[in-house]
Amino acid sequence: MSVNEYELIVIGGGIIGASCGWHWVNATNADVLILEKDQPASKATGRSAGHLNTYASHKFPSAIREYCIEFYQELSCRHDEITIHHDQDYVLAHSSEGADRLHRLTEAHPDTFTYLDSDNLQTTDVPFNTVETTAALTFDRALHSDPYSLTTAMLSEFRSAGGTLKLDSVTDINTDGDRFLVNTTDGTYRSEYLVNATGAWSTQTNSMLDISLPIKARTSQIAILKPDRQLDIPMFHCPDLGLYGRQELGDDVLIGGGTSSFIPDPNGFSTTVSESFLVHVSESSDRIANSLRDARVAESWAGRCTSTPDRNPLVGSTSLSDYYICAGFNGAGVARAPFAGKLVTELILDQDLSFQPEPYAPSRFNEADDFKVKSHSTDW
Ligand SMILES: Cc1cc2nc3c(=O)[nH]c(=O)nc-3n(C[C@H](O)[C@H](O)[C@H](O)COP(=O)(O)OP(=O)(O)OC[C@H]3O[C@@H](n4cnc5c(N)ncnc54)[C@H](O)[C@@H]3O)c2cc1C
The missing domain is CATH 3.50.50.60 (FAD/NAD(P)-binding domain)
Structure with missing residues (x-):
């Protein structure tokens, strides 16, 4: 042979x-x-x-972040099927501890993030639930692609x-x-x-x-929500709720969340989301944006992430x-x-x-x- x-x-x-x-x-x-x-x-x-660049990207050195963004931007110039979407990332706190964390994060990276307390947030026209949100941090260089x-x-x-x-x-x-x-x-x-x-x-x-x-392999899950009215929502991360999301195609909204479920055998893994994830999304979505209150789940899936x-x-x-x-x-x-x-x-x-x-x-x-x-x- x-x-x-x-x-x-x-x-x-x-x-x-x-x-x-x-x-x-x-x-x-x-x-x-x-x-x-x-x-x-x-x-x-x-x-x-x-998501190619989010508020969390500051955890990697700038040489790495910049190389990755440049690489994907150049790749997209050579391939019409690739679109790099530019977005603004809102990190929303839903607790006073979360608001303190966002404040400290902004102080540590004043050129990267802008801090909005709940009063500031109410003066913006973002579609988030400003009553439930205790503070927000914005990052205006968010990117995502397929x-x-x-x-x-x-x-x-x-x-x-x-x-x-x-x-x-x-x-x-x-x-x-x-x-x-x-x-x-x-x-x-x-x-x-x-x-x-x-x-x-x-x-x-x-x-x-x-x-x-x-x-170790672990589960991460996504639900695609169909709101009952049109919603133009920026990228968001809600660490207090363990959820993140953004506008999907059309009026759909993607909501994702990792879990801490270890996957002992990746071959035996089911790509169906857990009932508890769907309940959590349904209970949390109007805390993120009122217009998501009656949104229905159009699609959902689970995937295999890794942890170190x-x-x-x-x-x-x-x-x-x-x-x-x-x-x-x-x-x-x-x-x-x-x-x-x-x-x-x-x-x-x-x-x-x-x-x-x-x-x-x-x-x-x-x-x-x-x-x-x-x-x-x-x-x-
Ligand atoms: C729901 C979800 C949302 C996520 N969101 C983001 C995000 O927004 N941004 C981000 O950066 N990352 C995100 N991630 C993480 C990201 O998807 C992974 O970090 C990344 O895809 C890892 O790529 P990979 O090539 O290592 O793994 P994979 O895409 O899993 O590729 C590994 C490949 O190895 C193959 N393979 C395994 N064993 C063998 C074998 N014995 N012989 C031959 N082939 C084999 C598998 O078939 C597989 O295709 C998300 C993950 C999930 C699940």
């Missing part, structure tokens, strides 16, 4: 695998293969809200530049001298370098090589030489995919690094570290 040889194999055809492949093929002439067990962008990526189009655009450029994408499931990985032997449902591939970009499956993929790293102990992703080398991980994005992998693909490519090629790698180095954790999964939506 002939074994196809590649310099790099990326396992996973979500937005992270697509970015790893894109950056590799644009930095080298070397052969690269992306293996995807289902369809590209069919898992967390395709279920995501597609994550499926971003991924397929990257993959189409990846293939045009000589990369190979195969729809094939990795079942087993062995080492053969200084090469990896990657067994799949349809065959065996050999490579010098291997990147694990399997998102919620990354622990399963690591276990094929006896690697243990602290990444410090909420930062794992991007870099592992204890096994030439085996890299690019996973654990804690609900922000669409926004950070360009950075992750670039950093992992520069690390493999031993190039000058565009970003500080230490906060994302897998070696910052003890293999034995255990932790509780935590939702992103309750973050301030």
Whole structure:
């Protein structure tokens, strides 16, 4: 049986695998293969809200934020199917503690955020429930886009530049001298370098090589609401309520919320939202905007997010030489995919690094570290 040889194999055809492949093929002439067990962008990526820049982006250094925004803006210029939507993000507090947090956040980042107390908020014409909201913070550089189009655009450029994408499931990985032997449902591939970009499956993929790293899968859910009257709502985040949202196509409103539910087996996961999520959305929506009080749920879904102990992703080398991980994005992998693909490519090629790698180095954790999964939506 002939074994196809590649310099790099990326396992996973979500937005992270697509970015790893894109950056590799644009930095080298070397052969690269992306293996995807289902369809590209069919898992967390395709279920995501597609927020690319929100108030929470300040948690990443500006070099990372700027690179990601520029990358997506340039990609959108080359692909008519991509629209980058510009929005204003309102972080709404629904408690006095929340109002204090927003005040402190604005003091720490006065050039980025504007603080509105409840009196100021009532003088604006935003459609939020200003009686329930104790304070708000605004961030006027919010962006969102369709994550499926971003991924397929990257993959189409990846293939045009000589990369190979195969729809094939990795079942087993062995080492053969200084090469990896990657067994799949349809065959065996050999490579010098291997990147694990399997998102919620990354622990399963690591276990094929006896690697243990602290990444856990957790649920995140979205409901699409149809308000009974037209509503032009800006992007919003409500950490006190554990919910976020924005205007969807037409008059629909997207409301999402992470949960702290650990997913023990990503293969056995149901994409149906929980009843408790729908009840929470229904009970909370008029606290966010009065016009959402009688909105009906038109559509809903659940997806597999990931968690790490410090909420930062794992991007870099592992204890096994030439085996890299690019996973654990804690609900922000669409926004950070360009950075992750670039950093992992520069690390493999031993190039000058565009970003500080230490906060994302897998070696910052003890293999034995255990932790509780935590939702992103309750973050301030
Ligand atoms: C409801 C929801 C809302 C979200 N909203 C946002 C948001 O607004 N902004 C944001 O930045 N992020 C958001 N996220 C998080 C974001 O979706 C993820 O961080 C990102 O998509 C991770 O990309 P990925 O490529 O690592 O994972 P995935 O898209 O899950 O891709 C991993 C791929 O690996 C494949 N795979 C697994 N095992 C194998 C194997 N053995 N062989 C071959 N292929 C394999 C899978 O089939 C899958 O396609 C959201 C997530 C959810 C669920």
